Amino acid sequence: MTNAPLRVLVVDDDEEDFLILRDLLADYPQGRFEMSWVGTLEEGIRALRAGAHDVYLVDYHLGPDNGMDLVRLAVAEHHTHRPVIMLTGHGSADVDSEALAAGASDYLVKGKIDAEKLARSLRYAAERARQMQQIEDGKRRYQLLFELNPFPTWVYDIHSLQIVAVNDAMVSTYGWSRAELQSMSVLDLREPAEGERLKAYLAEWGERSGSAGVWRHRHRDGRPLWMDISTHSVELDGQRCRMVIAHDITAQRETQGKLLLLERAVESSMNGIIIADAQSADMPVIYVNPAFEELTGYPADEVLGRNCRFLQGGHSNQPELEILRRALREASDCNVILRNYRRDGGEFWNHLFISPVRDESGVVTHFVGIQNDLTERRQVEAELAYAANHDPVTGLPRYPILETALASLLEREGAEVSLLFIDIDRFHAVNESMGHVIGDEALRIIAARLSEVLGGPGYLSRFAGDEFVAVVPGGSREAVLEVAGQLRGAVSRPIEGDGWSLFLTASIGIARSPEHGDSGNELLRRAEAAMTRAKRLGRDEACEFSAAQMQELEDRLVLGARLREAAGRGELQLHYQPQLDAR
Structure with missing residues (x-):
């Protein structure tokens, strides 16, 4: 009072x-x-x-x-x-x-x-x-605190486990109506296995109050609800009851599950993954996965805190590094191929993908890099490119490679270039009598000798079969004829193997620019014609393309064209003239 x-x-x-x-x-x-x-x-x-x-x-x-x-x-x-x-x-x-x-x-x-x-x-x-x-x-x-509590809250009878009161947050979270919930027991909020665990837990829990840990409940539609439970004893209308306050951590649990899955995926990835802090000076590395350690040979403790440029060794002037630097400045995606070095000094080709990571306000906080070792692929590509452009028997470049070099020489004003078409005489007999294995070995030896005469394989190619094409830049007519003689001499030297010997010769045709043509195709065609003339002269000869041959070729082209036209117009008639008396 x-x-x-x-x-x-x-x-x-x-x-x-x-x-x-x-x-x-x-x-x-x-x-x-x-x-x-x-x-x-x-x-x-x-x-x-x-x-x-x-x-x-x-x-x-x-x-x-x-x-x-x-x-x-x-x-x-x-x-x-x-x-x-x-x-x-x-x-x-x-x-x-x-x-x-x-x-x-x-x-x-x-x-x-x-x-x-x-x-x-x-x-x-x-x-x-x-x-x-x-x-x-x-x-x-x-009652007001109970109803307005933002966390799902309910009261159940301690003996029957029947729910006797629920708040609005529970109705909203679990999906059942208030009347439905008050007709259920706390066991109905769980799967049967969880219900049995709850009975055992309550028997041990007794009258205690406080946190009861995380429990898996279920929504009305069947999806799981993960609840962090707190509980204490109350008396309601003379009944011994227990009040439960549940904190819904389903979203947090799902996020943790996704993060765990992501962590496992990153840890087990075959690609090297590296994360750098974009907010700190010099963007230090804050994470590398096991694949990065295996790829580079660097353990994580030797990488963390450093800028990843140390992988470049002394090659900091690679053209694609500028693309990478620009992407880092502009906070954009990029992918580049860099020459990097392992911890033991070994070189590897790194196909690097860089992406910025932004926070909820759009600020770049980190950069994620994904590394892919292209070394083996680069080697395969180089081998395929070499095989596509080089003869597998002799190792010489194929003619299209030589043709490109020839075109470059011919582009120079007033260029004097000689093309030599080299055919090994009667080489088909070697393959037929001794087999292609010995024939290929002989071609390898011949190619090496021809390259030695020319000063290297840069101006020599295998054209087809037993035919080679050589380019001699500059030089007078006499100097080119001298080179042709040296080539014939290189071929004519005995070729000896395990129990076999070969004595071969070569017929060589020569065409010169600009007098015999100013394109690679013209020079090739006329050098081949000159080689054919050397064959007719008895083989083991070097012949230069002549004006007479040029006229002969032109006449053949004109005659061939006229014959095709005459055949098309029906102007040809066939007559039989006996060469001997059959009687």
């Missing part, structure tokens, strides 16, 4: 009774009272609803009305914190019982009330009402 006076309203149709009660309390030395009076039930009801008094003394008989109606109204309109004490002129056990059953705080008989008894009844009624109000306020606050 506070020191404030207790406000008392007397509802009695006899004002004299009010005055008697007021005088009794006025002479009472303990406590102070403010007394007010109304004479009808209607006025008493208005005063009750206004709530301006702490205790109401109501006469049982209010003229035509019954004061008990005021008691019932206080209960019906939830004004139980405004206590009503019944007054009657004659004591009656029935009235007493009726008053207390209706909700009255006390029952007093006029004429039998002294100051002490009245004051005590008023104080007790007010104090009890205050305590009841505190309990109701506590329940209301508790």
